[in-house]
Amino acid sequence: MQGSFRKNEMTSRFENKHVVVTGGARGIGRCISEAFLREGAAITIIDLDKQAGEQLQRAATSEKLRFYHGDIAEKDVLERFVKSLGSPVNCLVNNACLNRCGLLSACSYDDFEYVQRVGVTAPYYLTSLLLRTRLLSPDAAIVNIASTRAWQSQPNTESYSAAKGGIIALTHAMAISLAGKARVNSISPGWIEIAAWQESRAKDWADLEHSEQDKRQHPAGRVGKPEDIAEMALYLCSDKAGFITGENIIVDGGMSRLMVYHNDYGWALEKQETGMCARAL
Numbered sequence: 001m002q003g004s005f006r007k008n009e010m011t012s013r014f015e016n017k018h019v020v021v022t023g024g025a026r027g028i029g030r031c032i033s034e035a036f037l038r039e040g041a042a043i044t045i046i047d048l049d050k051q052a053g054e055q056l057q058r059a060a061t062s063e064k065l066r067f068y069h070g071d072i073a074e075k076d077v078l079e080r081f082v083k084s085l086g087s088p089v090n091c092l093v094n095n096a097c098l099n100r101c102g103l104l105s106a107c108s109y110d111d112f113e114y115v116q117r118v119g120v121t122a123p124y125y126l127t128s129l130l131l132r133t134r135l136l137s138p139d140a141a142i143v144n145i146a147s148t149r150a151w152q153s154q155p156n157t158e159s160y161s162a163a164k165g166g167i168i169a170l171t172h173a174m175a176i177s178l179a180g181k182a183r184v185n186s187i188s189p190g191w192i193e194i195a196a197w198q199e200s201r202a203k204d205w206a207d208l209e210h211s212e213q214d215k216r217q218h219p220a221g222r223v224g225k226p227e228d229i230a231e232m233a234l235y236l237c238s239d240k241a242g243f244i245t246g247e248n249i250i251v252d253g254g255m256s257r258l259m260v261y262h263n264d265y266g267w268a269l270e271k272q273e274t275g276m277c278a279r280a281l
């Protein structure tokens with residue numbers, strides 16, 4: 001295997017483990033899939049984006065990465081997908097989600113509901129199907145990808161924020177129902193740079209351009225990388241996290257801990273925008 005798929009012979013923490021990642025063809029999901037593959041796991045990805053999924057499968061050149069094309073908002077797709085899984089699942093990463101904005105752009109009933117189906121219903125139903133078909137391995141780990149937008153909002157983000165609030169609550173509910181069977185945790189990313197990461201896979205992170213302000217507003221001094229989330233997913237799925245369940249871990253460079261008041265510590269409110277559809281995620 002080449003480049004970012006090369007196996008980590010030193011650790012191989014997930015050898016003989018089967019990991020399912022939703023939305024694993026692009027972005028954070030792809031980075032998580034690559035990280036588990038490097039650690040020796042067999043990966044099954046389900047994603048809507050056929051082209052990206054097939055391209056990923058070719059690039060991985062490994063039988064350990066399998067791509068299944070489908071929309072996780074569809075009940076029968078999830079049922080067919082689970083039937084297609086050849087072996088029990090040790091780790092499930094519910095990563096796929098999307099934003100269809102909200103009140104200020106007249107997000108429709110169908111749009112709002114679709115986001116909830118992808119972001120909340122699919123993680124629930126996939127877990128339920130694995131449980132009922134006995135494909136959820138004993139001592140499994142489930143990681144749900146939430147967002148700091150579960151707690152903080154920009155205008156016009158209702159569909160997305162509701163899904164993220166939902167998946168946080170789903171996480172602790174499933175952790176209690178699955179006690180003794182699976183640990184269930186969520187990760188709430190802040191701003192994670194996806195576009196630049198995908199376009200510049202060969203480049204160093206240092207080459208990616210963010211303004212000084214974008215970096216300095218984060219207490220950690222930089223914007224997030226997909227690897228920041230992948231590392232946390234590996235940890236939460238590992239035995240080292242055996243005493244952690246029902247928990248949400250915020251990975252946002254400290255951004256949501258920062259208190260902002262006009263004219264304090266260099267912050268100034270210049271213009272208040274409403275009505276625009278916020279940055280994708």
Ligand SMILES: NC(=O)c1ccc[n+]([C@@H]2O[C@H](COP(=O)([O-])OP(=O)(O)OC[C@H]3O[C@@H](n4cnc5c(N)ncnc54)[C@H](O)[C@@H]3O)[C@@H](O)[C@H]2O)c1
Pocket residue numbers: 022023024025026027028029046047048049052070071072073095096097098118145146147148188189190191192193194281
């Ligand atoms: N990037 C960020 O700054 C950020 C911040 C907070 C949370 N998140 C969360 O991280 C996760 C991944 O985000 P990303 O930035 O990598 O997004 P992305 O849009 O780059 O990737 C999402 C992937 O999910 C797939 N997908 C979307 N809807 C699907 C569906 N109905 N069925 C199957 N596959 C579907 C897409 O095809 C894509 O491959 C999401 O849950 C997102 O809400 C991202």
